[in-house]
Amino acid sequence: MTLVIKNGRVIDPANSLDEPKDLLIDKGRIKAIESPGSISFEAGKKPSVIDAKGCVVCPGLIDMHVHFREPGFEYKETITSGCQSAAAGGFTSVAVMPNTNPVNDTRAVTEHILSIARAEGIINVYPIAAITQKLEGERLSEMADLKDAGAIAFSDDGRPVINNELMRRAFEYSKMFKLPLIQHSEMLDLTEGGCMNEGIVSTELGLKGMPAEAEDIMVYRDIALLEKTGGQLHVAHISSKNSVDLVRQAKSRGLSVTCEVAPHHFTLTDEAVRGYDTNTKMSPPLRTIDDVEAIKEGLQDGTIDIIATDHAPHDIADKQVEYQNACFGIVGLETALPLSLKLVDEKILPMADVIKKLTSTPADIFNLEAGSLSLDNKADLLIFNPNLEYSIDISKFHSKSKNSPFDGWKVKGKVIHTLVKGKTAYSANEN
Amino acid sequence: MNSVVLSEQDISRAVTRITHEILEKNKGATSLVLVGIRTRGATLAKRIAKKINDIDGIEVDLGVLDITLYRDDLSAGKQNPVIEKTSIPFALEGKQVVLIDDVLFTGRSIRAAIDALIDFGRPASIQLGVLIDRGHRELPIRPDYVGKNIPTSKANRVQVLMREDDGKDEVCIIDALTKDNS
Amino acid sequence: MFNRKNILGTKCLAEEEITTILDMADSFKEISTRPIKKVPTLRGKTIINLFFEPSTRTRTSFEIAGKRLSADVINISGSSSSTVKGENIIDTALNLEAMHPDIMVVRHTLSGAPEMISHYVKCPIINAGDGYHEHPTQALLDLHTIREAKGSLKGLNIIIVGDIAHSRVVRSNIYAMKTMGMNVKVIGPPTMIPLGIEKMGVSVGYDLERAINDADVIMMLRLQTERQSRYLLSSIREYSNLYCLTSKFLEKAKENVLIFHPGPVNRGIEISLDVMESERSLILTQVTNGVAVRMALMYLLLGGKNDTSN
Numbered sequence: 001m002t003l004v005i006k007n008g009r010v011i012d013p014a015n016s017l018d019e020p021k022d023l024l025i026d027k028g029r030i031k032a033i034e035s036p037g038s039i040s041f042e043a044g045k046k047p048s049v050i051d052a053k054g055c056v057v058c059p060g061l062i063d064m065h066v067h068f069r070e071p072g073f074e075y076k077e078t079i080t081s082g083c084q085s086a087a088a089g090g091f092t093s094v095a096v097m098p099n100t101n102p103v104n105d106t107r108a109v110t111e112h113i114l115s116i117a118r119a120e121g122i123i124n125v126y127p128i129a130a131i132t133q134k135l136e137g138e139r140l141s142e143m144a145d146l147k148d149a150g151a152i153a154f155s156d157d158g159r160p161v162i163n164n165e166l167m168r169r170a171f172e173y174s175k176m177f178k179l180p181l182i183q184h185s186e187m188l189d190l191t192e193g194g195c196m197n198e199g200i201v202s203t204e205l206g207l208k209g210m211p212a213e214a215e216d217i218m219v220y221r222d223i224a225l226l227e228k229t230g231g232q233l234h235v236a237h238i239s240s241k242n243s244v245d246l247v248r249q250a251k252s253r254g255l256s257v258t259c260e261v262a263p264h265h266f267t268l269t270d271e272a273v274r275g276y277d278t279n280t281k282m283s284p285p286l287r288t289i290d291d292v293e294a295i296k297e298g299l300q301d302g303t304i305d306i307i308a309t310d311h312a313p314h315d316i317a318d319k320q321v322e323y324q325n326a327c328f329g330i331v332g333l334e335t336a337l338p339l340s341l342k343l344v345d346e347k348i349l350p351m352a353d354v355i356k357k358l359t360s361t362p363a364d365i366f367n368l369e370a371g372s373l374s375l376d377n378k379a380d381l382l383i384f385n386p387n388l389e390y391s392i393d394i395s396k397f398h399s400k401s402k403n404s405p406f407d408g409w410k411v412k413g414k415v416i417h418t419l420v421k422g423k424t425a426y427s428a429n430e431n
Numbered sequence: 432m433n434s435v436v437l438s439e440q441d442i443s444r445a446v447t448r449i450t451h452e453i454l455e456k457n458k459g460a461t462s463l464v465l466v467g468i469r470t471r472g473a474t475l476a477k478r479i480a481k482k483i484n485d486i487d488g489i490e491v492d493l494g495v496l497d498i499t500l501y502r503d504d505l506s507a508g509k510q511n512p513v514i515e516k517t518s519i520p521f522a523l524e525g526k527q528v529v530l531i532d533d534v535l536f537t538g539r540s541i542r543a544a545i546d547a548l549i550d551f552g553r554p555a556s557i558q559l560g561v562l563i564d565r566g567h568r569e570l571p572i573r574p575d576y577v578g579k580n581i582p583t584s585k586a587n588r589v590q591v592l593m594r595e596d597d598g599k600d601e602v603c604i605i606d607a608l609t610k611d612n613s
Numbered sequence: 614m615f616n617r618k619n620i621l622g623t624k625c626l627a628e629e630e631i632t633t634i635l636d637m638a639d640s641f642k643e644i645s646t647r648p649i650k651k652v653p654t655l656r657g658k659t660i661i662n663l664f665f666e667p668s669t670r671t672r673t674s675f676e677i678a679g680k681r682l683s684a685d686v687i688n689i690s691g692s693s694s695s696t697v698k699g700e701n702i703i704d705t706a707l708n709l710e711a712m713h714p715d716i717m718v719v720r721h722t723l724s725g726a727p728e729m730i731s732h733y734v735k736c737p738i739i740n741a742g743d744g745y746h747e748h749p750t751q752a753l754l755d756l757h758t759i760r761e762a763k764g765s766l767k768g769l770n771i772i773i774v775g776d777i778a779h780s781r782v783v784r785s786n787i788y789a790m791k792t793m794g795m796n797v798k799v800i801g802p803p804t805m806i807p808l809g810i811e812k813m814g815v816s817v818g819y820d821l822e823r824a825i826n827d828a829d830v831i832m833m834l835r836l837q838t839e840r841q842s843r844y845l846l847s848s849i850r851e852y853s854n855l856y857c858l859t860s861k862f863l864e865k866a867k868e869n870v871l872i873f874h875p876g877p878v879n880r881g882i883e884i885s886l887d888v889m890e891s892e893r894s895l896i897l898t899q900v901t902n903g904v905a906v907r908m909a910l911m912y913l914l915l916g917g918k919n920d921t922s923n
Contacts, residue, residue, distance in 0.1 A: 200809030204624075205743030206724035206781060209808065276725030320703055322723040324744070497640065498911075500652040500682075511916020512911075514631075514640040550649040 001048070003027045003422055004039055008052030008383060012059060013356035014363075014372030021055060025379040028421035033373065052383050055416055056351070058121075059359040059371050060092025060380035063333060064260060065157070065182075065236060068125075070093075071112065072101025076180050077252035077313040077400050079113065082121035082333075085311070087426035089333035090415040093124040093363075093370045094311075096158040098135070105130035105141040110149040114197035123420050124370065124380070126152045131170050131181060134159035135159045140166070140173055147177045156181035157236060158283075160218060162188060164372050167222065171231035180232035180258070180365065185243065186284065190214035191364070195212050195324050197270040197285040205273060207323060210285050212240035219243045223250045223257060229262035234365065237310050241294035248303040259298075260308040263339035264330060264405070266295045272405060278319045278326035279405040296348045299357070306362045307354070309336045310342035313401030331399045335392055337384060338411035344386075345412070351386065379422040388414040398426075433590075435585030437602035442562070446475065449560050450482040452576050456525050460487050462555070464526040466494040468514050468544050472532035474593040475562060479531065492526075494519035501543035523552035529576075531577055533591040535561040540574035563602060565589050615913045619731050619738040622747035623789040631789060635757050637909035638902065644681055646902055655684035658715040658915060662688045664741070665702070665721040670876060670900065671741050671751075675718045678907035684715070702726060703733050710734040715792060715915055719743070724781075737914045739907075745779050750910065751875055752785035754903040756793060758895050759830055761902070762871055767794035772824050773836030774800040774856055776845075778807040781874045782834065787813050798822050801834075801856065804845040821856055825866045832873040833858050833883045849882060859885040863893075871895050 003025040010021040010033065022039050024032035024047075032039055041047060067084035077085075079096075085312045086094050096113060098104030104113065110127045117125035129151035135158075143154060154174055160183060161167045174181055191210040196202050198209020219235055223246060226233045238244060238259045250257045263281060269289050272280045280286060298304040312329020319326050340358065343349045349357075363371030370380055392409045394402040418426040437445070457463050460483050467476030474611045480493045485595045530544055545557060560576035565583040581604070583589060588605040592598075615633050623631070644652055660679040662672050672688060679686035689709070702721075709717065716737050716769060719727040724744030731738040742748040760766050776782050777799045790797050797815040799806065806817055818824045825831065836852065846852050858872065872884070872894040880886055888894060 198808055200812045201808040203778075203809050204784065204813065206743070206747070206784060276729055317701065321701060322721065322729065323725045324723045479730070500644075500654040510910060514637050514912065516640045517643055551647060553635065 001422070002045070003050065004047045005050045005052050005057055005383065006039075006205045007036060007053050008057035010057045010353050010373065012373040014059070014360035015138070015374060017373070018352050021057075023373070023381075026401065028379055028423070030373055030375055030377050030379050033375070046189075050383065050417060052416075054383045054387070055383050057062070057383050058355045059373055060157060060370065060382045060420065061090045061337065061358040062093040062362040062371055063091050063309050063336070064095045064306060064309065064362045064366060065262070066094045066096055066101065066311035066333065067313065067329070068096045069313060070100060070116070071109070075400070079116045079125065080120050080122070081398065081400045082311070082313075083117065083120060083125065084426075085331070085333045085397065086123050087420070088398040088415065089335070089416055090337045090382040090384055091123060091333055092382070092418060092425065093126065093368060094333075094422050095126040095128050095366065097128055097155060098130040099158045103130050103134050104128070104151075105133050105135070105146075107142070107145045110142060110146055110151050114150050117265050122416060122425050126150075126366070126368065128153045128155050128157070128182065130154065131156045131161055137161055137163055137166060137193040140170060143174055143177055143179070143247040147179060147304045151179070152368065153180045153182050153234065155184070155236065157182060157184045160184045160186050160188065164221065164225070168225045168229060171225055171233070173231040175229065175231040178232070180234045182236050183218065183232045184236050184283075185215045185218035185222065186210075186218050187214040190217070193324075195281055195285070197287045199270060199288055201270045201273055205276070207273070210283070212242065212287060212291065215284055216242040216246065219246045223247075223255065226250070226255055226257060227253070230256075232256045233258070237262045237265065237284060237308070238295070238298070238304060239265045239287050239291060239414070241291045244294045244298040244303055246248045248298065248301070251303060258305040260306045261295055261299065261304045262308060262310045262332060263336050264332070265403050266292055267339050267342065268405065276323045277405060278321065278323055279330055279403050281323060281326050281328055282312075282330060283328035296343070299343065300347055305357065305365060306385050307336065307340050307357045308362070309333055311399075313399050314403045315401055319403045329403070331394075331397060331401055331404045334397050334399065335404060335411075336404050337415060338392070339406070341386060341413035342411070379419055381417070381419040382415065383417040383419075384413055384415050386413050388412065389415055390419040433603045433605050435601055435603045437563075437579060439600040442578070442597045442600045442602065445562060446478050447482060449576045449578060450479050450486065453479070453529055453558075453560065454483065454487065456558075456575070460489040460491050460578065462525065462527050464492045464494065464521065464528045464554070465524065466496050466519065466528055466530050466548065468530065468532045469495060470596055471591050471593050474595045475533060476531040477595075479560070492521045494521070496544055496547055497548055498540055498543040499545045503539060503543070517547070519551050523548065525553040527556050527558065528554040529558045529560055531560050533561065534563045534565060534588075534589050535559070535572075535574055536565055536567055538568045538570035541572050542570050559599045562591060563589055615631065616698070617914070619740075620749050620910055620914065621728050621731060621738065621740045623749045623752050623785045623792070626749075626789065626792065628792050631753070631756065631793060633692070633751055634909050637761055637913065638753075638757050638905040639761075641908040641912070642902065642905035644908070645901070647754065651681050653683045653758065654912060655679070655715075657684040658684040659713065660684045660686045660716045660718065660911065661709055661714040662686060662718045663706070663709065663720075664688070664690045665719070666742070667815055668720055668741070669674070674900070674903040675739075675741060675907055678904050678911060681904070682908055683909060684911070702730065706730040706734050710736055714758065716911060734792075739910060739914070742781055743758055744781065745784070746781050747785045748781040749785045749789075750903065750907055751782050752789045752919060753910070754899055754906040755786055755832070755873060757902045757906050758873070758899050760872065762895060763829065766790070768796070769829040770796045770798070770827050771802050771830040771832060772798045772828045772832065773832045774821055776836055777801050777810065777834070778803040778805050779837055780834050786832070787815055801821070802846070802852070822862060822865065823876075825862055828866060828870055830871045830873060831858060831866070835875065835877065836879055836882055853869055853882050856879065856881060857885060858888050860887055863888060869893075873899060876900070885912075
């Protein structure tokens, strides 16, 4: 089956390409990228055509931080519903965190996740396995076996590795597999009982604060250990000004450290918590305008390598409760593109750089076969209209959960088609 | 159109006459108590008390009642009125209470005032004195002392102005058509 | 004049609104002195006290206030309610609303719960204290008591002493007192002073002795020993040495200083017994005025059109 995508503005950061091009896709792979109108066919061999006029054509987005809740919490999200949500958001590859039940700390769970994902075949799913068994922070997981089963990184996301000695050994041990450790940086004794950023807003609202230092201290510790042991550190969802500085300094010393930011952390501040909407409760928490500005600087100077959503679906029973009792996190996949494109409107980043942080850079860091439009690559593509305005409507989410603080927001940048191996994974026309 | 029905002098004469009638009916002021209904009834009661003092040399107990809390038309979709202080700093037991109001109309205010008074104690009797009786009773209530009977249309409004509250003494009828401008 | 659906906090109350409430409370106070302490105003109205946190005096005060206005008052307490069985508070509130109450008075251990309920139910909500957030009726009764004693509020200096971080009474009082033109200073150990409190328009001090001399009002807070994070204090003894209001401290205070406490008092920890019983202590007057203020709020909430949300 042959497909031509014509008249689009093709942005492929991996190949420094940003110009009008037509794409030829055959047998699920990219076969030609030519000037508009110059792809020709033999008589009688008529391809299907997608007219991408007014749209951007780019590699399918990659989200290195999602929670798909399966196995164990299928009422919040399944691998299938998560993949549909991802496709609707323009993502063709996601990395799923291991805090399921059972935890993804053994070959069996990793293979289980991969087998479901392959059977559904909607988008590419990359498992992230646990650093420690059962996420208990006691013993290292069987990293060799997990890597062999398909794990692409290790993380105890949501339950940071508190023990310093254990973290040191995790860096050392993982070094031989050349896989990064992803840390949710939070000193839990500083945030115990906390549910939002500590500051004037938490003081006014009478909610226990989670100081930014809880994040900073662990980022610093991990960098210090990394410097000693070698290995690769990826800081998950960075949210504080000082943490951005710490990563910047570490990078300048040549350490193998990367980091990601979630769209809500450069879109909202802790002011959004006023009114006690539990959809503003995340970990790390929404922080102050100073932090948001530091994050934008970090995005600009490359300190922050990638954008990842921390897609954390929760059902209404876990959100329609007292703020303190609500679960942390929001649905991220279906709002990430328009929220990230705000960075273009605000002149923080050019369009190609935003796409880069959602495609080729995560692919490079995690060594994925994805994120670029080079010839013969799998045709994982996103076609979106960067100028189309629409209102975010949580009731239309493909995710099983609807927890988002962005309901009703007017945004720009709409996913039109998501293609995985040349096949439609999502099409706005059919939804 | 507003038409003045009582002038300052008329009011003064009416107050004097009511005072005499009260003293006559109650055989003096010894067990007498006056309770005025806020706001203009309270002012009238004060004037009558002063008259009694002028005539009999007795200072009668004088109370003030805010009947809002006893009204039967609260919460009918409109803003509740401000509650002023009620002050009945004496026992009502065995007293002849004369309730004073400016205008007697449907009788509902007086019903509320009687309910309120009874919550303060058990007087020997309750009598009613009003400056104006304009008719249209909706409850079986009749005044014992009346300054002037004024037949009105139900849609009209009777406005009583008292010097202490409004700067001048005057009673006028406000035509229904112009009431919104008043 | 007063057109609110809910009383969730004092933060949003304007000066005129607070004045209206206090004036009304003046009038309602008289009812409690009558031989028959009841008026028929709210006859046929139903008020539900929905208390997710145990409370004796606040609940009783609301109950008496409602009953003196002839409303039917129903108490539902956290321990006997279905929340312990895992029912969601919104479900609880919606179930109660289905029985057509006219006001729900909500107290909760967690901040924001009354506001959250107010987003789901149509009947007016009075916040009777939520977590460390607000306790508006307490602040209003405090202001009422101060105004009654001092004549006016503008320009008065108040110091609030104790665990500022974990006090909803403080937050409600700061908002209301700033709105009414008072100067507020909070005093306590730095571990109990929350981050950024200066931005609420108050000054901060750690030393009670140095702050006491120009205070018109001293408000002592209850030391919440039961929910104290163990790192905030060295010992109750040391706290008491530093912050217990004793007659020795009071020697430095103005002659006519007023002493407040939202109760219940830990005698000897926050206030010494002799100070508590001195003429300057208005702790029991606060309780008396609490009933009047709550009557005024119930009357105001049920008299207005419900078309303007909080």
